Structure formats: C-alpha cells, structure tokens
Amino acid sequence: MPIRILLVEDEPLIADAIRVSMTRAGYHVDWAADADTAEEALRNGQFQLIVLDLGLPDRDGLSLLRWVRQQDIPVPVIILTARETTENRVEGLDLGADDYVTKPFDMDELLARCRVQLRRASGRSTPELTHGNITIHPQDHAVLLGGQRVDLPMQAYRLLLLLIERRGHIVSKSELAESLYGWDEGAESNTIEVYVSQIRRKLGKDLIRTIRGMGYVIEKPT
Structure with a gap:
C-alpha cells in the first residue's frame, strides 16, 4: 500500500511529533483530529495504515475502528492510547486492531511497528524489495543499483516504491499524485513527470514505461 498513513490523534503536540x-x-501522513474527519478522509482517499488514538473529542476511537471494519476497509490499524488495561487492549484487538502501542511511547518503536504492518499488508516477509538489479530497503530509504547506492529525492523514492510494489499494473498520474501528496494537498501538473525523469536518469530510461493517456508502469520481470 502506496505509503500513506492516516493519523487520528486529537493532541496537536503529539500529532505534530508523529507527523514529523x-x-x-x-x-x-494525513492528520485527523477527530473521528468524523477521519471517516471523511477514509471515504475520499486510500491509506495503507491507520494510527488511531482512542481518546477522541467527538467519540471513542473504538467506534471508528468498528466502522472501519464494518466498511471492509482493508487497512491495518495500530491503536495508540494512554489506556493501559488488558481489557482495553483485548477489546481493541477483538474489534480488528492489528497492534497496540501505549503512551508514552518511543518513536522508533512506533515506526518499527508501522513497518511491520505495512510489510505484512503488502504480503512481504522481508523488508527488502527487489526488481532486477534494483534493491530497495524501505527501513532506511536506500535504493541500490547493482549493489551501489543511488540517491533519489524523497518524493521520487516514494514514487519508485509505489510503482515497484504495483509492478505489472498501470498507475495513473492522479493515483500517484494522491499517494504522494494526500487528500488535502495538491501538486503541480508536471511534478510526477519530473520524478519519473529523475528515476529514469538514475536507474535506467527503460525502467518506467509511460502508457499514454493512462499512466505509468514498471513491468514484472520476465
């Protein structure tokens, strides 16, 4: 899952620290400060992970989790909360949460748990992705070509990761823009082309095919 995370957290300081x-x-990261805003985001965009606080101002976060599962939205959910009782954890897991992190928490641990859930959701047992002589290490955003590290701007890296995860499928420019910039932001009309050009320049002009009028694709290895 294009790597977009929906953060549902009502405390601005905590939310800002997580977003950074x-x-x-x-x-x-798209931030929603209450359950209603989170529902709107989920109706209008695709996310690969939800980090969900339970103590929301409009209603309990567990009710949002219940709604997510009732809608069959196929996204892992990490509960983030100050509630420490076993009963709370069991209730959240029984409602369909995939993991549970108790406040206060270590940011590195939260990021590691995010990587685990994203990896499981994509069907990968190991963190690395390979495509021909290209290897990607998502944990440290490293791209290797024939074993040599290649530096890519962060947005170009994200675009490459998305296309490799969906190799064999044409991804439209609008899908790429939504994945890179989110449901509440916009992108200049030529930015996707700029990132594609950067990737081709560093990794080979034939890596990404342009399908006129449809989008871009990285073909599966034959």
Missing part, C-alpha cells in the same frame, strides 16, 4: 518523524521516515 513519519515524514522524515518517508511516509505521507
């Missing part, structure tokens, strides 16, 4: 850390880790 996750953005530095290469994720795009």
Whole structure:
C-alpha cells in the first residue's frame, strides 16, 4: 500500500511529533483530529495504515475502528492510547486492531511497528524489495543499483516504491499524485513527470514505461 498513513490523534503536540518523524521516515501522513474527519478522509482517499488514538473529542476511537471494519476497509490499524488495561487492549484487538502501542511511547518503536504492518499488508516477509538489479530497503530509504547506492529525492523514492510494489499494473498520474501528496494537498501538473525523469536518469530510461493517456508502469520481470 502506496505509503500513506492516516493519523487520528486529537493532541496537536503529539500529532505534530508523529507527523514529523513519519515524514522524515518517508511516509505521507494525513492528520485527523477527530473521528468524523477521519471517516471523511477514509471515504475520499486510500491509506495503507491507520494510527488511531482512542481518546477522541467527538467519540471513542473504538467506534471508528468498528466502522472501519464494518466498511471492509482493508487497512491495518495500530491503536495508540494512554489506556493501559488488558481489557482495553483485548477489546481493541477483538474489534480488528492489528497492534497496540501505549503512551508514552518511543518513536522508533512506533515506526518499527508501522513497518511491520505495512510489510505484512503488502504480503512481504522481508523488508527488502527487489526488481532486477534494483534493491530497495524501505527501513532506511536506500535504493541500490547493482549493489551501489543511488540517491533519489524523497518524493521520487516514494514514487519508485509505489510503482515497484504495483509492478505489472498501470498507475495513473492522479493515483500517484494522491499517494504522494494526500487528500488535502495538491501538486503541480508536471511534478510526477519530473520524478519519473529523475528515476529514469538514475536507474535506467527503460525502467518506467509511460502508457499514454493512462499512466505509468514498471513491468514484472520476465
């Protein structure tokens, strides 16, 4: 899952700290401060992970979790809360949460748990992705070509990761823009082309095919 995370957290200081850390880790984070805003985001965009606080101002976070599962939205959910009782944890897990992190928490641990859930959701047992002589290490955003590290701007890296995860499928420019910039932001009309050009320049002009009028694709290895 294009790596977009929906953070549902009503405390601005905590939310800002998580957003900064996750953005530095290469994720795009949309922040919702209450359950209603989170529902709107989920109706209008696709996310690969939800980090959900339970103590929301409009209603309990567990009710949002219940709604997510009732809607069959196929996204892992990490509960983030100050509630420490076993009963609370069991209730959240029984409602369909995939993991549970108790406040206060270590940011590195939260990021590691995010990586685990994203890896499981994508069907990968190991963190590395390979495509021909290209290897990607998502945990540290490293791209290797024939074993040699290649430096890519962060947005170009995200685009490459998305296309490799969906190799064999054409991804439209609008899907790429939504994944990179989120449901509440916009992108200049030529930015996707700029990132594709950067990837081709560093990794080979034939890596990404342009399908006129449809989008871009990285073909599966034959």
